[in-house]
Amino acid sequence: MKRFAIAALLTTLAAAPALADSAGPAPKPAARGAAAISGFMAHFPFEGGQAVYEGVCQGCHMPGAVGAVGAGAYPALAKDENLETGAYPVLLILKGQKAMPGFSMQLDDKQIADVVNYVRTHFGNHYSDKVSVDDVKAMR
Amino acid sequence: MTDRNDAPSRRSLLSMIGVVAGSAAMYHAMTELGFAGESTFTGPPKLGAPPPGTSVLVLGAGIAGMVAAMELRDAGYKVQVLEYNGRAGGRNWSLYGGDTYTELGGFTQKVGFDPGQYINPGPWRLPYHHQGILHYVNRLNVALEPFTQVNYNAYVHSTTAFGGKPVRYREVQADFYGHVSELLSKSTKQGALDQAVSKQDQEILLAALKNWGALDGDYKYATGLEAGERRGYVKDPGGGLNSMPIAGKAIALPELLQSGLWTAIGAGLAYDMQSAIFQPKGGMGMIGKAFGKALEPLIQYSCKVVDIHQDEKGVTATYIDSEKGGTRKTATADWCVCTIPASVLSQIPMNVGAPMKAAINQLPYMAATKVGLQMKRRFWEEDDQIYGGQSYTDQPNTMIGYPMWDYFSKGKGVLLGAYNFGTPAFIAAAKPPEERIKDALEYGSKIHPQYKDEFECGVAVAWHRVPWTLGCAGFWTEESRAAHYDDLCAIDGRIVLAGEHASRIPAWQEGAVTSAVDAITRLHKKVMS
Structure with a gap:
């Protein structure tokens, strides 16, 4: 573990001289626990479709996937006919659309497959064909 | 190590820095790599008089919209401003005791701070070289006080170094x-x-x-x-x-x-963070308030724009009451300065050409969260001799900001208990506000154990749930700027866009000011041609 940490540190130093000028907090490279999610592009620490939805997606699409309306709107994912083709939500999560950022760097293939399969079978959606990890990988 | 010879792209470099060093480091790296930059402000625009009766419709009463409205009015244009909120300022905003804030999803917070206490959910710094925003601050007689960026006696903290003790x-x-x-x-x-x-x-x-x-x-x-x-x-x-x-x-x-x-x-060390830096006395929102007062007859509040249409004669915005909905009304002018964030604008029907449309539609908005925590006493001053500035941590709150006013006062104080971008901010946005506050207390107490005894009340703003921006600021990359930035800024028929998203100083008010000055200068030239 320690060897990994130092190797990661040296790699970063070699690649990123800007780091020395940063005003940021002071993580260990192989951060664990709370520190593991502090980085701008840190990996989301959620396992399983429901956990990913509730940990990330519901920030905008809301609990219950009901969406929200202000000056602009977040689309509801409940009873959403756009989910009929599994590739569509995969593509949106990877690449983003309009204001929605892409999450290809923060979610891995399994997390994306899991959350797509979860949303497509919950919130009044009944699309039972599953998206696989390989499907997601192929769309990256 | 075999890939050492492959120079990383800026984007992959940035993501690596972000992973390793946290969000503040990411921001500074962005600055270094030219995503952020210095101001080009050389003074207010000297537009000269337009043909009598020429009118401009300004959409949005944030900093960009109000700079545009003020300068166009002064030049002799007939100006009307439509604003979604019931107040002026946009992201220039402070939350005070007694304020009520409802985010998307209907989560409502009543701010319980004492009189004189506040947080700035959005911008909070005015670097000395941001001469554009400082020009309008001075013009509006908004009082400033110093903002401390570096406090040598504040803490730096890692959960895994020195037994988790701050240094x-x-x-x-x-x-x-x-x-x-x-x-x-x-x-x-x-x-x-x-x-x-x-x-x-x-x-x-x-x-x-x-x-x-x-x-x-x-x-x-x-x-x-x-x-x-x-x-x-x-x-x-x-x-x-x-x-x-x-x-x-x-x-x-x-x-x-x-x-x-x-x-x-x-x-x-970063140019944007070098002394001297200022903040308005009483909160950043003082600038928006002063602007709103100065432009009082021009701004119409609680207007949600639902359609923007231009033809050879002019521009018409259709709007409804942002709270009650109801009847569609219209506002028409010869020209339009649109400062609605791209996140919202991408959802509003608007007949502009494909290049501007593509530029608006490709801009994602960043996640950011701030949490304000009112404490019964200023223990960071009394116990730790920390007067202003910030402590940094590798926890998801990333920092603690100390209030930079009322030093040595015996009373209460409001800490900025969390200020994060990216992953930790997305995670915070997915939680109800009270849980964001609970998290900030948990993380902060690792640095200041006094938290648990002294905490009174808090407020948490996650920018993806802010109803009128859907995110904190436009997130450009080097590639997206090369492909779309000029198309976003170019005048399309009778419409020009302005705001921090149409600047190379993203997320800074100076970006909004310099963008607005540039947009109306070009617009005026077109009017006169």
């Missing part, structure tokens, strides 16, 4: 400079730099290193009083008897390097 900023900085100076001195003396530095310059270099690193007569960074003059003492020098200072023990180099805490000591 003072000055100790880490002094020890890092000291050790590096000692190493470089040794290399110089051993002749390792003979190729790079002439003999004569080596003498100068040694003197400089001794000075920079607080080395002793043997060019050692020792646990002595020389180092104490930089890193502080275990017991400070005093007066009278028993007044001798006692030096502390420097952190050893391997421990210091492995702690990662050196990432935190560049806080004031």
Whole structure:
């Protein structure tokens, strides 16, 4: 573990001289626990479709996937006919659309497959064909 | 290591920095790589008079919209402003006790702060070289006070270094400079730099290193009083008897390097973070309020724009009441300055050409969260001698900001308990506000155990749930700028866009000001041509 940490540190130093000028907090490279999610592009620490939805997606699409309306709107994912083709939500999560950022760097293939399969079978959606990890990988 | 020869793209470099060093580091790296930049403001625009009766519709009463409205009005244009909120300012905004804030999803917070206490959910700094926003601050007679970026007595903290105990900023900085100076001195003396530095310059270099690193007569960074003059003492020098200072023990180099805490000591190095920096007395929102008052008859509040249409004669915005909905009304003018964030604008039907449409539609908005925590007493001042500035941590709150007003007052104070971007901000946005506050308390108490006894009330703003922006600021990359930035800024028929998203100073108010000045200068030229 320690060897990994130092190797990661040296790699970063070699690649990123800007780091020395940063005003940021002071993580260990192989951060664990709370520190593991502090980085701008840190990996989301959620396992399983429901956990990913509730940990990330519901920030905008809301609990219950009901969406929200202000000056602009977040689309509801409940009873959403756009989910009929599994590739569509995969593509949106990877690449983003309009204001929605892409999450290809923060979610891995399994997390994306899991959350797509979860949303497509919950919130009044009944699309039972599953998206696989390989499907997601192929769309990256 | 085989991929060492592949120069990483800026984007992958940034994501790597983000992963390793946290969001503040990411921001500074963005600055360094030219995503952020300095202002081009050279004074307010000198537009000259338009043909009599020429009208401009300004959409949005944030900083960009109000700069445009004020300058166009002054030049002689007939100006009307439509604003979604019931107040002026946009992201220029402070939350005070008694305020009620409802985010998307219907989560409502009633701010319980005492009179005089506030947080700035959005921008909070005015660097001295942001002469554009400072020009309007002065014009509007908004009083400023100093903003402290670097506080040498604040903490830097890693959950995995020094047993999770915070260390003072000055100790880490002094020890890092000291050790590096000692190493470089040794290399110089051993002749390792003979190729790079002439003999004569080596003498100068040694003197400089001794000075920079607080080395002793043997060019050692020792646990002595020389180092104490930089890193502080275990017991400070005093007066009278028993007044001798006692030096502390420097952190050893391997421990210091492995702690990662050196990432935190560049806080004031970036151009945007260099002293002097200012903040408006009483909250950043004072600027928006003053602007709103100065433009009072021009701004119509609670207008949600639902359609923007231009033809050969003019521009028509259709809007409804942002709270009650109801009847569709229209506002028409010869020209339009649209400052609606791209996140919202991408959802509003607007007949502009494909290039501008594509530019609006490709811009994602960043996640950011701020949490304000009111404490019964100013324990950071009373117990820790921290007066303003920020402490940094590797926890998801990333920092604690100390109030930079009412120093030494006996009363309460509001801490900025969390300010994060990216992943931790997305995670915070997915939680209800009270849980964001609970998290900030948990993280902060690792640095200040006083938190748990002294906390009274808090407020949490996650920018993806802010109803009128759907995110904190436009997130450009080098690639997206190359492909779309000019198309976003170019005038399309009778419509021009402005705002921080149409600037190279993203997320800064200076970006909004310089974008607005540039947009109306070009628009006026078109009007006169």
